[in-house]
Amino acid sequence: MAERGDREAFVTLATNDTYALGCLVLGNSLRQRAQTTRKLVVMITSGVTQPMRNQLSRVFDMIYDVNLLDSRDAANLQLLGRPDLSVTFTKLHCWRLTMFDKAVFLDADTLVLQNVDELFDREELSAAPDAGWPDCFNSGVFVFRPSEETYDSLLKFAMSQGSFDGGDQGLLNMYFRDWATKDIAKHLPFIYNVVSQAFYSYLPAFTQFKDFVKIVHFIGATKPWHHPYNTATKEVTPLPESGHNKDYLQIWWDIFMTLVQPTLDPSLREQMGG
């Protein structure tokens, strides 16, 4: 029988080379910093270039190609006039990874600071509250159980209901709608998905619980890779409008510069101004 570590995986997603850079830092944070014993999977679409695929294969155990839209989904989406759901649907593909018994999805803009392998003891669907509307969970980090049945059922649900926020978070919150009220064990502590802006919204709590934070999530339009980095001082410059915490940005860039950038294909390196 296979080891538990082989039947459980962290899964992330990139539809282009820029988000793939996030996946590379995330993968390295899981392996080098958090010393995970589980498999690492990255789902990619055709928007990711061949040099980047090569790069991803150095860090991830498995590269899982997904279509931005399945042919059958495309037809249905067209019928329903909901082409906006296409990126959302891409994330749902994680349920098709049935070679794993259990998995943890992580957005490409997350960063793992400490070992979180204990997440595999949780059941589907476990997730942390969203700081904006805390009766919704944030869909940047969640524990799930791959299953074709669930995948089909999620697709059907998506096509009949749509998503109240046009993304996967609104959809998943409606599908797993008893999350807020049913089982406290499915509430991951917030330290498993701390928005990098949290120090701003409630500084004393952030200060109090800072050392316990295990996963940071750089939500919003401005991602760590959009920030200026000074190669001489090795310091990142926070952008006030992004609201991201400087310490977390620095950790992201430290990993990027030491473990990712040196082996990047020159064509990719250009993109990052490295």
Place this chain on the structure above:
Amino acid sequence: MAERGDREAFVTLATNDTYALGCLVLGNSLRQRAQTTRKLVVMITSGVTQPMRNQLSRVFDMIYDVNLLDSRDAANLQLLGRPDLSVTFTKLHCWRLTMFDKAVFLDADTLVLQNVDELFDREELSAAPDAGWPDCFNSGVFVFRPSEETYDSLLKFAMSQGSFDGGDQGLLNMYFRDWATKDIAKHLPFIYNVVSQAFYSYLPAFTQFKDFVKIVHFIGATKPWHHPYNTATKEVTPLPESGHNKDYLQIWWDIFMTLVQPTLDPSLREQMGG
């Protein structure tokens, strides 16, 4: 035996006339708009003037005088060099209302949109997540059981531990520290304590759940009573820096202008520019 409605109460607090205006709107929202069958209690300190006391007694069943600091607390606080905890301690006095079996504390900057009497079916300590750090509850709305023992124990705890945010929220979250992980029934749905800025942090969720919102909370330095109101058009002007939702501000002002302002003592009316 007394009716259940007589043994259960909504409790709020004002240490000055300005916050007392908030209490008046809150009390009217509970009675007129939400048609509560429970008692209304306001705790006040000597900072509230006599005309305002009279005004409060029109709306509240009971005015409960509390000292900003009890003499015994003062001595202890002095010893510990923690005079900053004095306003925090004032809120704790609600646990001394032992003429009630159960009570719901509401900040003076909350507004009740729909009947919430079902809150009395919850146990101590029930509260909604804080949007800033959702593993903490927000202490602007909570269900509790008055008890001298709990009061004493809270005071002792406060004096030995202090409060990580210098206020009652940090203190209560440390005292009731298993709130985040133990019992989902003690998680009030967010609709019982929606920060008025929530429409900004996650608009789609706000739009989706807007009709279910039962209690609005105007957190932050800028309160509804700080906003300019045009008596000709009967419209409030939102202040962008406060981030409060215009619809909610308007409801607050509608109640203020129809049910509070007309009977205000002239000396108080001046303060509001009415």
